[in-house]
Amino acid sequence: MISEDGVGDTDLPQAVASPPLPQHLQDLTDRARGYVEASSSSNTRKAYASDWKHFSAWCRRSGLSPLPPHPQTVGLYITACASGAADRGMKANSVSTIERRLSSLSWNYAQRGLILDRKDRHIATVMAGIRKSHARPPAQKEAVLADEIIAMIETLDRGTLRGLRDRAMLLIGYAGGLRRSEIVGLDLKAEQTEDGRGWIEILDKGLLVTLRGKSGWREVEIGRGSSDATCPIAAVEMWITFAKLAHGPLFRRVTGQGKAIGSERLNDKEVARLVKRTAMAAGIRGDLSEIERALRFSGHSLRAGLASSAEVDERYVQKHLGHASAEMTRRYQRRRDRFRVNLTKAAGL
Incomplete structure (x- = not known):
């Protein structure tokens, strides 16, 4: 059960989780727990647990109870978050x-x-006021464009396993417009691991990536590049060959002073670190200070880079990134012809 101040052993109702249970019901309980965990990513569950502890701690300091849910209490809590009063000595939340x-x-x-x-006036009205008073355009990470991604992979040592792996991650992440969790979540084939988020299939014309997202499964087609030096499929094939991979996660830790391959899947934060490190090494945005440059780049820079660089119809980019709307795709496009379609002239003015 979930305790009052955090996430507990299981998210199942007490009637299901209470011992003693017959073995066949215990098996079903374990299976149900697995389904609960599969319903959201581990990062999401960690964030939910952290936020609940934050709320519970604020309630204790304020002499309020987090249970049962009271819209007035939640309305005061989000007000405290917006004003910086929810944390001692901390700044206001965005x-x-x-x-x-x-x-x-x-x-x-x-x-x-x-x-x-959440539609109760104590929450909805306060939240509307917070948005009106404090909302601002989201801070966007720097998009790495084609020539920049080439410069980034050139900073990697092709003679090492780590260099081969990192080169493959950058290229497949860029060409596939993949999120960092999708990159490290890939397996060599379908149904090889329980924590995988998809798998790859290498074909003559390119790489077919099958991904499991929030709205179901989708396929991403990554075509072969014009040169082996920049081809994501060639990079992945080289990594698989030299790492001698046959089963399980595609991208893993390199151990033994860079001479051995571990069995564990890489953490998605490694992708963000890789993008930052290679962008800095390649001198991208050298007009900024070191601190500013470090803040500008993340794993998201690969996804935004593809959206900004691909010289194709917008609907193809939208499908490739798995966006539900063209408007979402446009948020990723840091460089595009904003007035290519002139409705003013088209309307006769």
Whole structure:
């Protein structure tokens, strides 16, 4: 069960989790727990648990109870978050952080069989005021363009296993427009690991990536490049060959002073670190200070880079990135012809 101040052993109702249970029901309980965990990523569950602890701690300091859900209490909490009063000596939370905390509370209450009415005026009206007063355009990471990604992979040592792996990750992440979790979540084939988020299939014309996302499965087609030096498929094939991979995660830790391959899947934070490190080494955005450059680049820079560089119809980019709307795709495009379609002239003016 989930305790009052955090996430506990299971998200199942007490009637299911309470011992003693017959063996066949215990097996079903274990299976149900697995399905609960599969319903969201581990990072999401960690964020939900952290937000619930933050809310519970604020309630204790304020002499309030987090249970049962009271819209007035939640309204005061998000007000405290927006004003910086929710944390001692901490700055105010951004609108996106407050919205995430609100979603976390709803999820945590739902796991307890309770409902938080986010449409209640004590929450909805306060949240609307917070958005109006504090909302601002989201800070966007720097997109790495084609010539920049080439410069980045040139900083890697092709003579080492780590260099081959990192080169393959950068190229497949860029050409596939993949999220960092999708890159490290890939397996060599289907149904090889329990924690995999997809798998690859190498074909004559390119690489077919099958991914499991929030809305279901989708396929990403990554074509072969014009040169082996910059081809993502050639980079992946070389990594697989020299790492002698046959089963399990595609991208793993390199151990033994860079001479051995571990069995563990890479953490997605390694992708962000890789992008930052190679962007800095390649001298990208050298007009900025070291600190500013470090803040500008992340794993998201690969996804934004593809959206900004691909000289094709927007709908193809939208499909490739798995976006539900063209508007979302445009948020990723740091460089595009914004007035290519002139509706003013088309309307006769």
